[in-house]
Amino acid sequence: MTRSLTVRAAAKINLHLGVGAPREDGFHPLDTVYQAVSLYDDLTAYAADDWSLTTAVAAHLGEVELPAAGDNIVDRVAELLCARRCDDGCRPTARVEVSKTIPVAGGMAGGSADAAAALVALDRLWDLRTPDSEMLALAAELGSDVPFSLIGGTARGVGRGELVTPTDDFGAWSWVVVPDDRGLSTPAVFRHFDALFPDASPEPAPAQPVLTALASGDPVALAAALHNDLEAAAVDLRPDLGDLLARGESEGALRGLVSGSGPTCVFLCESAEAARDVAASLASTRPVVLTAHGPVAGAHVVDTSPFPEN
Numbered sequence: 001m002t003r004s005l006t007v008r009a010a011a012k013i014n015l016h017l018g019v020g021a022p023r024e025d026g027f028h029p030l031d032t033v034y035q036a037v038s039l040y041d042d043l044t045a046y047a048a049d050d051w052s053l054t055t056a057v058a059a060h061l062g063e064v065e066l067p068a069a070g071d072n073i074v075d076r077v078a079e080l081l082c083a084r085r086c087d088d089g090c091r092p093t094a095r096v097e098v099s100k101t102i103p104v105a106g107g108m109a110g111g112s113a114d115a116a117a118a119l120v121a122l123d124r125l126w127d128l129r130t131p132d133s134e135m136l137a138l139a140a141e142l143g144s145d146v147p148f149s150l151i152g153g154t155a156r157g158v159g160r161g162e163l164v165t166p167t168d169d170f171g172a173w174s175w176v177v178v179p180d181d182r183g184l185s186t187p188a189v190f191r192h193f194d195a196l197f198p199d200a201s202p203e204p205a206p207a208q209p210v211l212t213a214l215a216s217g218d219p220v221a222l223a224a225a226l227h228n229d230l231e232a233a234a235v236d237l238r239p240d241l242g243d244l245l246a247r248g249e250s251e252g253a254l255r256g257l258v259s260g261s262g263p264t265c266v267f268l269c270e271s272a273e274a275a276r277d278v279a280a281s282l283a284s285t286r287p288v289v290l291t292a293h294g295p296v297a298g299a300h301v302v303d304t305s306p307f308p309e310n
């Protein structure tokens with residue numbers, strides 16, 4: 001029987017996204033608070049003699065183009081892990097299948113989740129035993145959100161978002177998630193932020209109000225503290241998002257927020273029941289409305305077949 005393992009990785013919401021003026025390397029300094037929420041991609045890696053990758057996107061997310069095998073972030077993970085952790089001259093071999101339910105190009109770190117899942121799965125399949133600190137460093141090379149996708153839960157991110165520290169979170173938070181059938185490009189949203197705010201401070205807005213609200217466990221306090229500096233840029237590029245945010249709040253959400261660089265909009269609700277009610281109301285005019293809860297775990301193994309214990 002072929003050895004295989006499946007790793008699951010979650011989407012993220014930025015509860016706080018403070019963005020400073022761009023650094024010399026073009027990246028923006030961030031002070032952000034990530035929360036992993038219960039929308040997942042599953043990645044299964046099978047032992048094989050060659051390298052192959054297939055992706056499948058959940059039907060409800062519509063017709064979306066993902067980069068072809070060879071250009072996918074999962075290919076980059078395999079190359080990087082092999083180059084840094086395998087013997088000279090080795091090449092990546094595995095058959096990898098990615099099954100996506102995280103909206104694509106939606107501001108919920110779908111590609112980053114797949115990268116984190118691939119790091120965990122291939123490290124285990126190839127028995128590399130990469131230390132956690134090196135896994136986090138490799139994750140940071142792959143993308144600013146990837147270290148958070150590894151650790152999950154609720155965490156503060158600084159630097160360009162890649163320097164993550166778990167934070168206290170005493171709540172069980174209920175979300176409505178409204179994806180959009182047209183993605184927004186993350187670099188384009190950051191560029192639009194620069195155009196709208198040419199005098200932005202180099203120091204991003206501090207995350208303290210959200211950290212305090214998380215420690216209270218009170219949804220009303222968290223709703224008041226939610227903050228996203230990219231929201232104005234995303235809404236300026238896509239004014240319909242502003243209408244959606246207002247509508248969710250009028251239907252009973254405590255607060256609507258663009259997720260990261262958008263265009264997915266998320267709505268914090270008082271309870272799971274309230275989230276179901278808001279979702280049902282929004283579903284009368286939107287093709288896809290989901291509910292989710294957070295925080296949930298980072299990239300973790302959910303199935304092995306048969307796989308020797310170390």
Ligand SMILES: C[C@](O)(CO)[C@H](O)COP(=O)(O)OP(=O)(O)OC[C@H]1O[C@@H](n2ccc(N)nc2=O)[C@H](O)[C@@H]1O
Nearest residue numbers: 026027028030143144145146160161186187190260261
């Ligand atoms: C918007 C967020 O999702 C919030 O968590 C992230 O900042 C984006 O994270 P990501 O998609 O993992 O981003 P990366 O793959 O590292 O970078 C993609 C592009 O986004 C822009 N970028 C990203 C992160 C950052 N701190 N400043 C930036 O300006 C840059 O144009 C970069 O070329």
Ligand SMILES: Nc1ncnc2c1ncn2[C@@H]1O[C@H](COP(=O)(O)OP(=O)(O)OP(=O)(O)O)[C@@H](O)[C@H]1O
Nearest residue numbers: 072073104105106107108109110111112114145186
């Ligand atoms: N495995 C993958 N899954 C999804 N997108 C991928 C993958 N590999 C590469 N991409 C590409 O990466 C880009 C960003 O997609 P992704 O779904 O990560 O967006 P996002 O959620 O907005 O990211 P973030 O919130 O981290 O900025 C898209 O152009 C997408 O086609």
